[in-house]
Amino acid sequence: MLNQNSYGADQNIKRTRVDYFFIGAIFLLVLIGTICIMSAVADTDLSSVIVRKQLIALPLGLGAFLIGWFFNYQIYSEQWKWIYGFVLFLLIAVLIFGTYQRGSKSWFVFPFFSFQPSEICRVATLLIAAAFLERNARRIKEPIVMAGVFCLVAPIFLLIMKQPDFSSVVITLPALLALLYCAGVNLYYLVLICLFGFFAGIFPILWTYLQMYPELAQKSFLWATVGKMSTNYFYMAGFCAFVIAVCLGVWWTLKQLRMPVSAAVCLLAGAVIITGFLCGLIADKHIKPYQRKRVEVFLAPKSDPKGAGYNVLQAQIAMGSGGILGKGVFSGTQSRLGFVPEKHTDFILAVVGEELGLWGTLSVLGLFLVILWRIVFIAYCACDFYGYLVCSGIFSMFFIYCIVNFGMLIGLVPVAGIPLPLISYGGSNFVASMWALGIIHSVYSRRITFI
Numbered sequence: 001m002l003n004q005n006s007y008g009a010d011q012n013i014k015r016t017r018v019d020y021f022f023i024g025a026i027f028l029l030v031l032i033g034t035i036c037i038m039s040a041v042a043d044t045d046l047s048s049v050i051v052r053k054q055l056i057a058l059p060l061g062l063g064a065f066l067i068g069w070f071f072n073y074q075i076y077s078e079q080w081k082w083i084y085g086f087v088l089f090l091l092i093a094v095l096i097f098g099t100y101q102r103g104s105k106s107w108f109v110f111p112f113f114s115f116q117p118s119e120i121c122r123v124a125t126l127l128i129a130a131a132f133l134e135r136n137a138r139r140i141k142e143p144i145v146m147a148g149v150f151c152l153v154a155p156i157f158l159l160i161m162k163q164p165d166f167s168s169v170v171i172t173l174p175a176l177l178a179l180l181y182c183a184g185v186n187l188y189y190l191v192l193i194c195l196f197g198f199f200a201g202i203f204p205i206l207w208t209y210l211q212m213y214p215e216l217a218q219k220s221f222l223w224a225t226v227g228k229m230s231t232n233y234f235y236m237a238g239f240c241a242f243v244i245a246v247c248l249g250v251w252w253t254l255k256q257l258r259m260p261v262s263a264a265v266c267l268l269a270g271a272v273i274i275t276g277f278l279c280g281l282i283a284d285k286h287i288k289p290y291q292r293k294r295v296e297v298f299l300a301p302k303s304d305p306k307g308a309g310y311n312v313l314q315a316q317i318a319m320g321s322g323g324i325l326g327k328g329v330f331s332g333t334q335s336r337l338g339f340v341p342e343k344h345t346d347f348i349l350a351v352v353g354e355e356l357g358l359w360g361t362l363s364v365l366g367l368f369l370v371i372l373w374r375i376v377f378i379a380y381c382a383c384d385f386y387g388y389l390v391c392s393g394i395f396s397m398f399f400i401y402c403i404v405n406f407g408m409l410i411g412l413v414p415v416a417g418i419p420l421p422l423i424s425y426g427g428s429n430f431v432a433s434m435w436a437l438g439i440i441h442s443v444y445s446r447r448i449t450f451i
Contacts (some may be wrong), residue, residue, distance in 0.1 A: 001097055006231070017445040025370040026065075026437055032352070032364060034421035040344040042427075050344065050425060057427035061434035072446065076439075077386045080131035083193055087124045090117040091129045091159035098163075106163040116428035117190040118160050118168045123436045125156055125172055126179060126393035140184045149180065167418045171400050178396035182358040183389055192269060196276035203428020206296045211309070213281065235336030235377070239277070243270045294414050315409055319353035319361070326357030344425040346417055349409050364423065368402050375440055381447040391443055394436045 036055055041047045076083060094117050101108045108115045129149050136145045146217045153176065181190055204426060247270035254261045321327070344351070353361045372395060379391030405420040407413030419426045421433035 004330075011113075019374055019441060019444050021370060022374040022378075022437075022441060022444070024373070025189035025367045026434075029367050029371075029422040030058070030061070030365075031365065032356075032360075033348070033420075035329060036348055036355065036423065037349045037425045038345050039355060040348065041154070041420055051122075054425060057430050060427065061430045064431045064435035065438035065441075068435045069441045069445065071295070073387060073440065073442040074384070074446075075388060076127045076390075077131045077134060079126050080440075083124055084128050087121045087128070089155060091121060091156065093117075095159065104163050106160075106165045114428075116426075117166050118163070119426075119428040119432040120435070121160070122168055122172050122397065123158060123432055123439075125153055126397065127173060127390060128150050129153060130386055130393055131178055132182075133179070133314060133389055134384075137183075137385055141186050143186065143189055146180060146185045146189055147177070167416055170416055171397060171418060174400050175393055175396035178388060178399075179393040182392035188265070192272045195269065196272050199273050200280040200283065201274030202256050202314075203277055204284040204292075205295055207284050208292055229332055229358050238276075239276050243273050246270070281291070294416075315347045315350035316411070318350040319409065322354040322357045324358050325432065326353070326360055329355050334342075346415070346419065346424070347409070348420055348424045349405060352423070365402070368398070371437070372399060372402075378440055378444045378447065382443050383447055387443040387446075391440060395435070396441055 035056060044050075094106055094108060096434050097108070097116075098105045099107045101107045102116075106116055106118055108117065129152065130226070132149055132152055133140065133145070136148070138226055152173075157169055157173070176191060177193060181187070244267070247266040247438045248263065251261060251263045251266035254266075258337040348362065349364070354366055375391050375395040375398070379388050379395065382391060399416065401421050403417050404413050406418055408415055408418075419429050421429060
């Protein structure tokens with residue numbers, strides 16, 4: 001990767017402006033997604049409305065891609081403060097003037113279309129963080145830089161959660177952590193953040209599992225202790241003391257092995273684990289019933305086959321009924337007869353699997369892998385550090401999209417209500433995704449290749 005920050009081009013530099021593999025994969029995914037959306041809603045009352053909005057979104061998405069492509073991506077680095085202010089303005093405005101849809105006040109509704117600003121803000125947040133990291137590249141190992149990034153994005157996350165739009169945070173936060181890793185921040189601090197997130201998330205899952213199988217709690221000391229920690233401060237203090245003792249034991253062991261690890265480092269890790277667990281305890285008390293149901297379905301999909309587990313089970317049945325070659329486009333019975341809910345949004349892959357079969361699902365996965373592969377290639381060809389960081393952040397975002405959607409369908413990831421870019425119905429997500437991919441192509445077209 002070369003360090004070239006100027007906007008001009010050297011006369012001795014040769015550029016190929018179009019990545020045909022990248023654009024071809026995008027075009028094929030959009031085509032497959034549009035056909036599957038039309039098939040999914042063909043026999044519904046809202047068919048004409050959904051198809052019309054999808055056809056309106058296509059040229060808007062193309063325009064967003066061209067804007068991202070032809071505008072020099074480095075302008076986002078220079079104008080990142082204005083972008084940051086605009087993002088905050090959008091998120092505050094939607095809380096004041098927005099409309100509730102699906103229990104979230106995250107939409108601007110206009111006469112002919114609706115717009116969800118958090119979709120654009122996902123991409124903008126990564127552009128802002130990349131610009132901040134570029135400006136502090138020489139101090140990237142200092143903890144103050146990583147703390148600065150989180151202080152910068154914290155208002156964005158808080159405003160998004162105020163809507164609430166948990167799915168945006170689920171996508172953006174891991175992508176932000178991956179961006180920090182690619183930027184070269186101290187790995188120890190990233191590990192601490194991951195430890196905090198793990199223990200903050202594990203307690204609601206453990207407690208939900210305990211509630212599902214109360215007989216297990218009576219037989220198992222571990223489960224009983226986990227359950228009592230939510231109400232008994234004695235058990236909570238014992239857990240904290242146990243974690244500190246383990247951390248000191250690890251430090252003593254490493255010291256005997258002559259490994260240069262200070263006691264403060266191990267104690268800090270223990271403090272992060274305890275804090276994460278306590279935050280998980282607080283989160284468990286504020287978790288909503290439908291969110292707990294999603295966790296229950298993730299732990300045991302057949303525990304509520306006619307309720308919370310209905311969506312996942314029906315989607316898996318639809319996928320299995322498609323076989324290898326599928327039933328044919330506009331011929332899926334499970335999806336067209338209404339057995340698969342949210343078939344044109346969250347569970348669009350069930351329609352792909354039923355109508356196009358295993359080969360169709362693998363083709364969609366393969367096209368996404370082509371896009372991810374090209375983003376990695378473009379990142380290493382970027383002419384400056386900012387271009388590399390932008391590619392890293394957007395790669396992570398699309399990678400998480402794929403992991404969540406494909407994992408959700410086979411039961412490895414809880415249902416999160418996150419669309420699959422370029423495939424699922426949703427104009428805001430489609431336009432934002434196309435803009436992000438256009439920015440990637442802008443990095444490619446401005447890369448430096450010597451003759």
